[in-house]
Amino acid sequence: MFSCDLLTISDEALEYPTKYPQLEIGELESLNAEYQSVNNGRLCSTLNEYGFTGFSEILFENGENPCERTNRGDDVVRVEMDNPDTLASAAKKILLKNSKYTGVQDTNKLVLNELLPQPGCINCGRPDEYSANIEWKLTFKNQVIDSAEVLGTEITVFVDAEGVNRIWGNWYPDFKIPDFVNFGYLDVMQGMVGWKIHMSDYTGEDSTYTVQEEDITEIPEKVHLPIVDENSNDLEIRTCWAVPILKSKDENFSGWIAYIDIEEGFLVDLVSMQEIALKENSQIDHKIVTF
Structure with missing residues (x-):
């Protein structure tokens, strides 16, 4: 029923309802390693149990969100970002690059819902320490197909001075919609x-x-x-x-x-x-x- 690419379903194979199987842990770990490699190890976020960028704890070591470990460590890029004008286009580019995992196939359909600064210290621990916006959080609205929302599909992207560092949430590609409304x-x-x-x-x-x-x-x-x-x-x-x-x-x-x-x-x-x-x-x- 499904093609070899677990996240892409051919038109001929579409049946209702479309089903995405939960992956075996070994297969998921391999797919997640591929995902991290594609993004040069820049993303602290993981895939979920279905191989999407949607949130799940299944790949968290000892139940700890790896992005929380990053935030506590020395991996935070502490460079002030005072011009967020180009961030949406940068986030959309990464979501499309990772379409196999994000399910985003057309960036024109991504609608930015919220853009929020994430403050942090600069020159932490020094006499000249100060606070500035070192990250921005971008949230895109739910996926919409034929004027109907796909519930629970907000995508959140965090961007620092070096680029996108995490993606949570996903859309769903190529799923079957009933041809007729049998029950009005x-x-x-x-x-x-x-x-x-x-x-x-x-x-x-x-x-x-x-x-x-x-x-x-x-x-x-x-x-x-x-x-x-x-x-x-x-x-x-x-x-x-x-x-x-x-x-x-x-x-x-x-x-x-x-x-x-x-x-x-x-x-x-x-x-x-x-x-x-x-x-x-x-x-x-x-x-x-x-x-």
């Missing part, structure tokens, strides 16, 4: 009325909530959802309706987003609004880090 969102919304949701997993309460018609009033968005198959550990990408279920009468719990597959019609995932907000607010690295 109106049918999906109507079919969700009467759902019974056990609250213990969300609030700890030993109770069941029955979804009411007034809970489902917002028009759903179509999204592409990367999700891990619990049986095979394969990463698969499903095209879904993201349907808000709003518990407006509950001050302590705002509700859920239900992800319903548009081709097969089943519930792919049910995520609380609180969990989604927590993920959006959390970052792999702090927004501003002092070195």
Whole structure:
């Protein structure tokens, strides 16, 4: 089903949903060594368990992020960077160069969401020590295919005076999107009325909530959802309706987003609004880090 290049799938081989297998550790270590070599050892970040630049701890020695070790050591480039105008183009160039691992095939589709300075000391430990911006953090928005977001695909790139030093996050190349919407969102919304949701997993309460018609009033968005198959550990990408279920009468719990597959019609995932907000607010690295 898959070509020899684990991150590129031929058009003829595409089936729905597209699946990316979790790599064996030896194969992953070899691929990561290749990735580091391609980038001349400049990147402290690693590949994840699927061979992408997305974040994972699987290659962390003793569970420690190698970029944290770098930040504590003498490898930090302590040169002031006061002109960030060209950083986005430099970051895009590296993401395309590493397309095998980043999944980025067209830099015109990369949209910069945030550009943040990362201050650190210059002449550290000397009488003339001072603080300046020695790195910049660039965050690119989620991948978009056919006007639908691929959730969880923000890419973060750090750049110092010598170039890019880490990449976290990835896009997904060439995945299959259903040719037809077998389950329209109106049918999906109507079919969700009467759902019974056990609250213990969300609030700890030993109770069941029955979804009411007034809970489902917002028009759903179509999204592409990367999700891990619990049986095979394969990463698969499903095209879904993201349907808000709003518990407006509950001050302590705002509700859920239900992800319903548009081709097969089943519930792919049910995520609380609180969990989604927590993920959006959390970052792999702090927004501003002092070195």
